[in-house]
Amino acid sequence: MELYNTLDRAVTDFVPIHEGRVTVYVCGPTVQSSPHLGHGRSAVSFDVLRRYLEWSGYDVMFVRNVTDIDDKIIDRAKAAGTTTDEIARESFVAFSSAYRSLGNLEPTIEPRATDHVGEMIALVELLIDSGHAYKSDGDVYFAVRSFPSYGKLSRHNVDDLRSGERIEPDERKRDPLDFALWKAAKPGEPEWDSPWGKGRPGWHIECSAMSSKYLGQPFDIHTGGSDLIFPHHENEIAQSEAAHGIPMANYWLHNGMLNLSGEKMAKSTGHVVTLHEALERWDPIAVRLFYLRTHYRKPLEFSESALDDAAASLSRLRSFRRRADRFLEGDADAEAIERFREAMDRDLDTAGALAVVFDVVRAGNTVMDEGGDATGHVLAFDEMMDVLGLVGDLDGKGDVDVSQIAADFGVPGATIDDLVELRTTLRAEKDWARADALRDRLAAVGITIEDSADGSTWHRS
RNA sequence: GGCGACGUGGCCGAGUGGUUAGGCAAGGGUCUGCAAAACCCUGGACCCGGGUUCGAUUCCCGGCGUCGCCUCCA
Numbered sequence: 437m438e439l440y441n442t443l444d445r446a447v448t449d450f451v452p453i454h455e456g457r458v459t460v461y462v463c464g465p466t467v468q469s470s471p472h473l474g475h476g477r478s479a480v481s482f483d484v485l486r487r488y489l490e491w492s493g494y495d496v497m498f499v500r501n502v503t504d505i506d507d508k509i510i511d512r513a514k515a516a517g518t519t520t521d522e523i524a525r526e527s528f529v530a531f532s533s534a535y536r537s538l539g540n541l542e543p544t545i546e547p548r549a550t551d552h553v554g555e556m557i558a559l560v561e562l563l564i565d566s567g568h569a570y571k572s573d574g575d576v577y578f579a580v581r582s583f584p585s586y587g588k589l590s591r592h593n594v595d596d597l598r599s600g601e602r603i604e605p606d607e608r609k610r611d612p613l614d615f616a617l618w619k620a621a622k623p624g625e626p627e628w629d630s631p632w633g634k635g636r637p638g639w640h641i642e643c644s645a646m647s648s649k650y651l652g653q654p655f656d657i658h659t660g661g662s663d664l665i666f667p668h669h670e671n672e673i674a675q676s677e678a679a680h681g682i683p684m685a686n687y688w689l690h691n692g693m694l695n696l697s698g699e700k701m702a703k704s705t706g707h708v709v710t711l712h713e714a715l716e717r718w719d720p721i722a723v724r725l726f727y728l729r730t731h732y733r734k735p736l737e738f739s740e741s742a743l744d745d746a747a748a749s750l751s752r753l754r755s756f757r758r759r760a761d762r763f764l765e766g767d768a769d770a771e772a773i774e775r776f777r778e779a780m781d782r783d784l785d786t787a788g789a790l791a792v793v794f795d796v797v798r799a800g801n802t803v804m805d806e807g808g809d810a811t812g813h814v815l816a817f818d819e820m821m822d823v824l825g826l827v828g829d830l831d832g833k834g835d836v837d838v839s840q841i842a843a844d845f846g847v848p849g850a851t852i853d854d855l856v857e858l859r860t861t862l863r864a865e866k867d868w869a870r871a872d873a874l875r876d877r878l879a880a881v882g883i884t885i886e887d888s889a890d891g892s893t894w895h896r897s
Numbered sequence: 898g899g900c901g902a903c904g905u906g907g908c909c910g911a912g913u914g915g916u917u918a919g920g921c922a923a924g925g926g927u928c929u930g931c932a933a934a935a936c937c938c939u940g941g942a943c944c945c946g947g948g949u950u951c952g953a954u955u956c957c958c959g960g961c962g963u964c965g966c967c968u969c970c971a
Binding site: 445464466471472476478481482506591593597613639661662665692693694695698700701702703726730733735737739741744745746752786787788789792794802804805806863868872884886887893 | 898899900902903908909910911912918919921922928929930931934935936937963964965968970
């Protein structure tokens with residue numbers, strides 16, 4: 437399998453440190469507000485990575501962190517007159533439920549920053565002792581120029597960065613590029629005891645501490661959004677590698693941004709469509725399909741029509757699977773599986789992989805139209821859909837109230853199946869008017885009926 | 898200014914030095930009481946200008962355009 441490694445700026449063969457085993461660290465969210473479609477894209481991209489690795493036979497340790505202490509969380513807690521814990525908890529619940537709706541597997545471990553302050557302090561001490569960090573007025577800073585390969589991930593060099601306009605001079609720093617490992621406590625803010633007095637960890641240090649605790653160093657794959665390459669991941673590398681003298685992670689994968697009206701979706705500007713809004717309006721699996729139609733490293737433009745397109749596309753997949761229930765014993769079509777694997781091996785080309793899925797759908801439909809055995813197609817379909825995680829409720833049967841329709845048609849208490857049966861009878865009697873009226877009534881409550889030579893079936897619209 | 902990505906048919910979007918991407922939408926047809934679903938057919942795409950090559954959408958150079966990062970960010 438080949439993966440694009442940001443460190444190399446190239447697609448390279450993936451070779452895990454330990455045969456048969458892969459360690460993955462996903463930069464999870466800072467739980468300060470509601471997740472938006474961009475967060476969902478990142479989560480889905482790397483959930484597919486994980487599913488594919490597992491399908492390929494690897495034992496995957498998948499760690500996704502939760503950063504539950506940071507400046508924004510503090511600001512929001514102050515503004516809302518509540519605690520940072522409360523803000524983080526609410527946001528975490530929102531992220532978890534949205535991620536689950538999108539069909540993402542639970543991480544093997546989901547560590548929280550606030551549970552690992554001790555590990556962070558130990559790491560900061562190590563950095564101070566080795567001369568890579570210094571105390572200043574209750575803060576601790578990482579000395580960027582003490583780490584010669586600083587910039588190797590983002591391909592920045594420290595002198596270019598120095599000329600950047602956005603760096604605010606700060607007399608507590610020896611060099612404007614230095615970044616905080618530890619911040620001295622301020623009144624009314626969360627604080628922890630440390631050798632440098634009360635305070636809290638800086639951003640970046642939690643990922644260095646938690647990744648090495650759970651995955652060791654180096655581990656195989658570190659992932660996140662491309663907007664984290666600099667400074668977040670660059671700083672993680674500096675911390676972890678300066679402290680331990682060995683690489684932090686071998687492969688760095690970054691997903692492309694989700695755009696809205698041509699610009700990156702970002703919570704800081706309010707330029708967002710929240711996952712909650714999107715999942716209200718579109719089937720969660722359609723949203724997942726929308727993500728996977730585009731290669732994970734490319735920018736992806738949000739639009740309503742793109743989501744509608746994905747939803748229509750999904751209904752094709754579901755229609756196929758719905759009619760294929762009879763063909764579940766046997767072997768998957770090996771050629772299709774092989775083509776699928778070739779696509780996925782190419783740096784997770786899910787768009788190419790989906791083309792294989794649709795090819796199988798067409799072939800399978802043709803076979804079924806001709807009354808043949810579609811087992812190979814159906815099993816290949818199921819296997820590929822499972823790897824992509826497009827496995828939500830196929831037809832969402834249930835929770836539709838048809839009691840009024842049943843009463844109106846003179847069969848009080850009838851179920852949807854009963855009503856479909858009734859319509860079959862009406863059709864046999866060539867009572868087209870009532871049969872069509874029943875179909876229309878059911879359509880009005882979201883039930884689509886399909887007639888075939890084998891009888892009628894229904895599904896949620 | 899520095900670093901980087903991208904520009905494919907009506908729309909979305911893979912891939913490739915010469916051979917079918919795929920989806921959605923559209924038109925025509927088959928099937929069907931009608932509908933839905935399905936299947937078949939149709940529309941010969943690769944930003945512009947150079948270069949390399951027998952041949953480039955695919956490689957190289959330049960231009961134009963869009964976007965990301967340059968300490969809030971998935």
